[in-house]
Amino acid sequence: MDGQTRVRLDVAYDGTDFSGWAAQPDRRTVAGVLTDTLARILGAGTATGLTVAGRTDAGVHATGQVCHVDLPTPVWAQFGGSLLRRLAGLLPTDVRVRASTEVPADFDARFSATFRRYEYRVSDAPYGVEPLRRHEIIAWPRPLDLAVLNAAAAGLVGEHDFAAYCRRKENATTLREVTRLDWRRDPDGILVATVQADAFCQAMVRSLVGAMLVVGDGRRSVDWPAGLLRRQERASEVTVAPAHGLTLVAVGYPDDPAGYARRAELTRRLRLPAQS
Template identity: 45%
Template sequence: MFGYRDCVVEPASGAEAGAEPAGGAEAAEMQIEGGGEAGGLAGAHLEGACAEEAAGAGAQTPQLAANLPAALRPKVRVRMDLAYDGTFFRGWAAQPGLRTVQGELTEALSTILRVPVQLTVAGRTDAGVHASHQVVHFDVDDEAWQALSGRNGVDPAQALRRRAQALLKRAANPKTTSRPELGLVALGESAGNGADIVVGAVSQVGGDFDARFSALRRTYRYRVADGVARHDPRLRSSVLWTDQELDLEAMNRSLQPLLGEHEFLSYCKPRQGASTIRSLLAAAWSRPESGVDAGLAVFEVSADAFCHHMVRSLVGATLTVGQGRNSEEWPAELLARRSRELAAPLAPAHGLTLEAITYPEPRRWAEQAQAARVLRTSAADD
């Protein structure tokens, strides 16, 4: 638990004020996910009278704490792990008048906690992209957090998970279902049957945890049913279909020059002021012989972070190689051009799933967040 107020605030090492998406779809697309007032100042150093008042706030009774200015009330940081079927969402980022994952989740949490909630997300997904493991964090007054326990004294985290899932299920598009065949309920019990957002876990974490900047890597998978794979109509909203057999060996050879740190401008839709330099940690196509992906052509890729459209551009470029429409050298030649004039083709969104977010051990959360901010102060994750 931590506290702060609106006075002299000096960000701690690895902490910075987050940016809040402004109005309009285009503006929301351009903005960076941030923690807002609470998320951006979590872990900040307070000096002088601020430090004394913040220290005293934690010792106040609940009645006195409730009378303090919002910025001075003791806070808790909450981590939430979730999954979603992106079919009926216009992406992660909240946009006026459109159904988005952030919009649905924010509304549910604000209703339960009875206070505004601002979310920071590990990776922003495009319209139609799914997630089997997404991570967000938000800050909330300790009083509102403890109130979740109710008279029975249940764990606030479990109470929030159950209530949030109930609201999300109620708000779900009636055409959607949970997708257990893709692991979309793998993070927890199947409490979200019929919902297209499933809350897998909720936990209270230290103020130095940042869902976005503390992450070491993001891992995505893209699934294709090609000419030798079974075309299962139940998976049509999460698997790309093509009648031609793909040459996976050629596709993997074409990926080798792209591994490591590069300027990926040819594979990204740049945002104003954002870096397109990324470290591609692993990338490979395979055809699993067993499991839910048996027979499919599956692309798995990991990076420290992805710039906008980067994963789908990597898929699109290598698909042209696997179909014989471009040479194995073409993806590397495209990378070297560092130009949007001949950008990589963009694969359809529905075949893509955010599979995992990897974090360091808790004692390294702040260190990792600080390092990530230095590299990508204004970049936005895909």
């Protein structure tokens, strides 16, 4: 766009003390803190059009969040080389901007994305969670069977209507394509679910995890989570897993920048007004 430069920001944050990503009156949010800090550096209203790949809920963390802003080209020329250092000096310690990169004007952090990838961490140790990791791992009171968790996960991969697992929004589709859903147990004993899809509706990842956990501890059958996909409305028996176990770890984009606009057009046609 004339006179403007689009800048991609790669962001990480500890969601513990944030009321989610989206700006809200009288609440501390990631977008609010980032907007205020950019204003202190560049001047109020200089950075415009803040757009994020995935609007995480309160308590959810990120190591691979992506957003973009538009800056007057002379401002980017002046501050581009020092923006990361300036942000590091002014942002609170629970949010970091890890990279700032000039991108084509048709890059859209939300609509150009090809996938979002989350990880969810669970401890089934009898003693719970190590104190230093209590903000990123949930404690599960029953032993979990890794093989059973993966068997349940397999039935949820693919393109489905995930209405049973979503908080429905008016005029928003609940059709999603889950391209990866699996569990691993790390050497420290922590169970990690990796969930990747083209996009997610609100509360979808934590609802999927909540459904799989009651299978993993033996209280539900392996085919129960997939069976819920036949529902046309949210399944009230699915418990949404706690927010603090969830981390947005990656957002994918076309390898060729020439594909940004094409991907954004496709996403808008299929998903608008989807909640990521």
